[in-house]
Amino acid sequence: MPSPQEHARREEAPGAPLSRFLNGLGALALGPVERLGESVLLFLAILRRLPFLFRGPGLLLEQIARMGVASIPLVLVISVFIGAVTAVQARYQFHGLIPDTYLGTAIAKFVIIESGPVLTALVLAGRVGAAIAAEIGTLKEKEELDAMTVMDLDPLRYLALPRLLAGFIAVPLLVVFSCLCALIGGWLVARFSFGLTSQAYVQGTRFLFSGYDVWVGLVKAVCFGGVVAFTGFQEGLRAGAGARGVGQAAMKAVVSACVWILVLDFLIIFMLY
Amino acid sequence: MSASPLIQLRDLRKSFPSNGKEQEVLRGVTLDVARGETLVIIGASGGGKSVILKHCIGLLKPDAGEVRVEGKVISSPDGVDAQTIRRRMGMLFQGSALFDSMNAGENIKFAVREHRPELSEAQLDALMREKLQLVHLSPDMSSKLPNELSGGMKKRLALARALALEPEILLYDEPTTGLDPVTAGVIDDLVLDMQRQLGVTSLVVTHDMPSAHKIADRIAMLHEGKIIFIGTPEALRASDLPPVRAFVRV
Numbered sequence: 001m002p003s004p005q006e007h008a009r010r011e012e013a014p015g016a017p018l019s020r021f022l023n024g025l026g027a028l029a030l031g032p033v034e035r036l037g038e039s040v041l042l043f044l045a046i047l048r049r050l051p052f053l054f055r056g057p058g059l060l061l062e063q064i065a066r067m068g069v070a071s072i073p074l075v076l077v078i079s080v081f082i083g084a085v086t087a088v089q090a091r092y093q094f095h096g097l098i099p100d101t102y103l104g105t106a107i108a109k110f111v112i113i114e115s116g117p118v119l120t121a122l123v124l125a126g127r128v129g130a131a132i133a134a135e136i137g138t139l140k141e142k143e144e145l146d147a148m149t150v151m152d153l154d155p156l157r158y159l160a161l162p163r164l165l166a167g168f169i170a171v172p173l174l175v176v177f178s179c180l181c182a183l184i185g186g187w188l189v190a191r192f193s194f195g196l197t198s199q200a201y202v203q204g205t206r207f208l209f210s211g212y213d214v215w216v217g218l219v220k221a222v223c224f225g226g227v228v229a230f231t232g233f234q235e236g237l238r239a240g241a242g243a244r245g246v247g248q249a250a251m252k253a254v255v256s257a258c259v260w261i262l263v264l265d266f267l268i269i270f271m272l273y
Numbered sequence: 274m275s276a277s278p279l280i281q282l283r284d285l286r287k288s289f290p291s292n293g294k295e296q297e298v299l300r301g302v303t304l305d306v307a308r309g310e311t312l313v314i315i316g317a318s319g320g321g322k323s324v325i326l327k328h329c330i331g332l333l334k335p336d337a338g339e340v341r342v343e344g345k346v347i348s349s350p351d352g353v354d355a356q357t358i359r360r361r362m363g364m365l366f367q368g369s370a371l372f373d374s375m376n377a378g379e380n381i382k383f384a385v386r387e388h389r390p391e392l393s394e395a396q397l398d399a400l401m402r403e404k405l406q407l408v409h410l411s412p413d414m415s416s417k418l419p420n421e422l423s424g425g426m427k428k429r430l431a432l433a434r435a436l437a438l439e440p441e442i443l444l445y446d447e448p449t450t451g452l453d454p455v456t457a458g459v460i461d462d463l464v465l466d467m468q469r470q471l472g473v474t475s476l477v478v479t480h481d482m483p484s485a486h487k488i489a490d491r492i493a494m495l496h497e498g499k500i501i502f503i504g505t506p507e508a509l510r511a512s513d514l515p516p517v518r519a520f521v522r523v
């Protein structure tokens with residue numbers, strides 16, 4: 001009979017990989033928790049700078065223009081096609097079951113609740129989120145962030161706050177615009193491909209229309225706008241050295257924004273319906 | 274020089290993770306900078322000279338040891354806010370770190386406008402022109418963007434920007450690296466001017482030996498994470514420490 005100590009010693013070798021595995025698992029679980037905590041603290045730190053907004057709204061307006069106005073053409077194109085695709089799909093799926101006069105209903109419902117906010121946000125994660133991450137990452141790399149800190153100019157106030165608020169403001173506006181464009185895209189297909197009258201289409205969109213859906217769409221848009229701007233800024237701050245670090249920061253910003261958008265989309269729908 | 278040193282570094286230690294391992298960059302750096310002097314730190318590239326400067330101004334916190342400015346600890350969380358000390362320090366970054374999105378004049382005025390809201394735009398303009406003159410730049414170039422300037426002009430603009438906040442202490446990170454000898458000489462003269470005309474205390478990091486000899490009251494050598502020599506330029510020339518000999522000869 002081996003003594004308990006001997007037993008333990010003999011067990012050490014085969015047990016080591018297991019404990020290493022468990023440690024690894026712990027680290028795997030702890031990593032995201034730690035990162036989430038970091039994100040929450042950064043987010044709150046940015047919000048604490050809100051009072052400074054009233055001293056200089058110029059920075060905010062500049063960011064809204066860069067994020068929002070400059071994204072209009074892209075959002076226009078994708079939204080018209082989203083509407084058109086939705087029209088084709090709705091007709092194909094419901095053909096023979098539901099009359100074409102309800103085409104507008106299906107399009108309006110889907111566009112306002114789902115595709116408008118989600119697809120617009122995903123596209124903006126690529127266009128805006130990546131740009132913010134690359135810009136902030138470059139400022140870090142070129143020591144401009146350090147230079148600001150040294151001159152007692154708070155980077156969260158001058159860089160983070162305007163970008164985050166611009167995300168909260170510009171993205172919902174773009175989503176509203178996107179929904180209108182998608183409805184027009186759907187109308188184009190319904191009218192010219194399926195031969196539905198414009199009147200029937202519009203009546204369809206009004207049928208079952210609810211203000212609550214619009215609210216849900218807007219709530220989503222606000223959250224997604226914050227996610228896109230915030231992940232862009234945070235990944236920029238975390239950027240590693242050199243061109244490679246900046247490139248990776250942009251990539252990570254897009255990936256984590258997309259994941260967060262879809263997770264939040266589910267949570268919001270789950271809670272609000 | 275007054276009795277109490279303006280900047281005191283005590284047994285400063287700092288490691289950075291590199292390839293999964295901790296790489297100890299500073300292994301107990303102790304150094305005093307006296308009021309009004311120009312102290313030059315020399316040492317090999319990647320040796321941790323920039324890391325020392327960043328500790329002096331609170332951009333990095335040491336793993337162990339202490340940084341004091343005017344006797345006040347700025348390195349620990351319960352020490353005085355690094356912010357209050359920073360107002361009196363200026364730093365010239367290795368790559369100038371100018372704000373690329375702003376023109377030269379805005380680079381100078383931006384921080385001043387924030388910290389001295391009582392100044393009118395006309396007063397800010399006057400201040401900007403005065404600082405540009407101090408570094409021998411023409412006020413006409415104030416509308417240029419940083420990427421339209423040469424390396425030497427960028428360094429001078431960065432110095433003008435730091436001077437705009439009227440610092441008592443200036444930290445220079447390799448001010449002459451990458452410049453031709455003539456331009457480097459102009460920058461050296463400016464470093465000397467700042468000390469003589471404005472009475473600022475300077476801590477300069479460099480591996481440019483001619484420049485070090487020209488501007489330094491004292492030279493310190495950083496080698497393998499420690500200060501292995503500190504003394505006058507003459508003493509440095511006379512030193513027979515092997516790392517010093519090797520460095521001074523190249």
Ligand SMILES: Nc1ncnc2c1ncn2[C@@H]1O[C@H](COP(=O)(O)OP(=O)(O)O)[C@@H](O)[C@H]1O
Nearest residue numbers: 289290298316317318319320321322323324325
């Ligand atoms: N913020 C940082 N994160 C990780 N490593 C760093 C950081 N700053 C400096 N280092 C490392 O410390 C070492 C010394 O760097 P530095 O002080 O820039 O050297 P130099 O003497 O050329 O100025 C280098 O190996 C560098 O990679």
Ligand SMILES: [Mg+2]
Nearest residue numbers: 322323367446
């Ligand atoms: Mg350096």
